[in-house]
Amino acid sequence: MRADRLRRAGVEPLHDLPGVGENLQDHLVATVKQGTRGARMLSAEVAWWRAAMSLGRYALLRSGPAAHHGIQVLGFADSRPGLAAPDIQYHLLLLMYDNHGRSIDGADGFMPYFNLSRPQSRGRVFIRSADPTAAPAIQPNYLQEGEDVRVIHEGLKIARDIIARRALDTYRSHEFAPGADIASDAEIDGYIRRTAESVYHPVGTCKMGSDLLSVVDDRLRVRGIDRLRVIDASIMPTISSGNTNAPTIMIAERGASFVMEQHDTVEAAGTRFVARA
Numbered sequence: 001m002r003a004d005r006l007r008r009a010g011v012e013p014l015h016d017l018p019g020v021g022e023n024l025q026d027h028l029v030a031t032v033k034q035g036t037r038g039a040r041m042l043s044a045e046v047a048w049w050r051a052a053m054s055l056g057r058y059a060l061l062r063s064g065p066a067a068h069h070g071i072q073v074l075g076f077a078d079s080r081p082g083l084a085a086p087d088i089q090y091h092l093l094l095l096m097y098d099n100h101g102r103s104i105d106g107a108d109g110f111m112p113y114f115n116l117s118r119p120q121s122r123g124r125v126f127i128r129s130a131d132p133t134a135a136p137a138i139q140p141n142y143l144q145e146g147e148d149v150r151v152i153h154e155g156l157k158i159a160r161d162i163i164a165r166r167a168l169d170t171y172r173s174h175e176f177a178p179g180a181d182i183a184s185d186a187e188i189d190g191y192i193r194r195t196a197e198s199v200y201h202p203v204g205t206c207k208m209g210s211d212l213l214s215v216v217d218d219r220l221r222v223r224g225i226d227r228l229r230v231i232d233a234s235i236m237p238t239i240s241s242g243n244t245n246a247p248t249i250m251i252a253e254r255g256a257s258f259v260m261e262q263h264d265t266v267e268a269a270g271t272r273f274v275a276r277a
């Protein structure tokens with residue numbers, strides 16, 4: 001974060017590291033909500049009494065709907081030919097929801113959701129107050145880059161194409177969202193901009209690297225400050241193309257080994273441990 005921004009918030013900077021808070025990346029997701037008939041979907045399971053029964057069954061028998069993580073299918077796809085690696089990730093849920101899952105549709109249906117695996121847009125997070133309990137400002141800049149809109153648009157077309165296949169003829173009813181009236185490229189882009197959501201994979205705001213905006217070096221030491229490391233998802237220079245939890249655990253294990261390699265004193269029997277970066 002730039003020193004002047006810190007000063008404006010009432011914090012006197014010890015060291016000016018302009019990359020702190022920059023380079024925010026996330027996996028943005030859009031959905032198709034497809035109604036079904038004649039197939040058992042999870043929508044029947046979300047009534048409170050069924051959910052309570054499912055939880056009871058899970059507690060006693062470790063089985064039933066509550067024992068399942070909910071994702072039926074997971075896959076990756078290329079938004080165009082010639083890519084070195086896929087740039088769209090698909091999940092398939094056997095229910096349909098809105099607003100980050102706060103509102104679950106009671107109708108039978110399934111919902112492929114697809115996210116940008118390699119987003120190009122970059123946002124930032126920054127301090128607003130010297131009060132450490134005050135929330136920071138988060139400016140994600142989702143879909144700022146046209147390429148991100150193109151990729152997620154292709155993701156939606158691929159999902160619709162799969163749903164239209166003959167194998168699903170018996171089960172398909174109408175499309176709840178975007179809906180049959182959303183057909184042109186402009187309408188699809190508008191739907192994506194109105195409804196796309198985060199899948200909660202924010203990373204990158206203390207990136208590892210050697211350029212002027214990098215915050216930590218390749219041993220996760222904060223540039224210009226002794227004995228301080230950042231060891232979490234924020235050090236990713238570029239977001240992982242799949243889910244972020246496993247890569248973050250890898251970062252944590254690697255970071256822990258860096259700390260252990262450079263320790264000054266370890267008292268085996270006690271707990272005193274002094275790490276030197």
Ligand SMILES: Cc1cc2nc3c(=O)[nH]c(=O)nc-3n(C[C@H](O)[C@H](O)[C@H](O)COP(=O)(O)OP(=O)(O)OC[C@H]3O[C@@H](n4cnc5c(N)ncnc54)[C@H](O)[C@@H]3O)c2cc1C
Nearest residue numbers: 199200201202231232233234242243244245246247248249
């Ligand atoms: C709703 C949701 C669903 C997700 N689903 C998936 C998924 O299905 N698969 C997947 O791979 N990833 C998923 N993720 C992403 C994954 O959880 C994150 O990428 C990962 O946890 C990042 O790890 P982290 O250590 O960087 O941050 P965190 O896991 O957020 O850890 C930060 C820690 O710091 C602590 N902390 C915060 N402030 C302070 C303070 N002032 N003092 C002391 N401690 C503090 C917090 O309590 C927390 O324990 C999901 C995330 C969310 C939010």
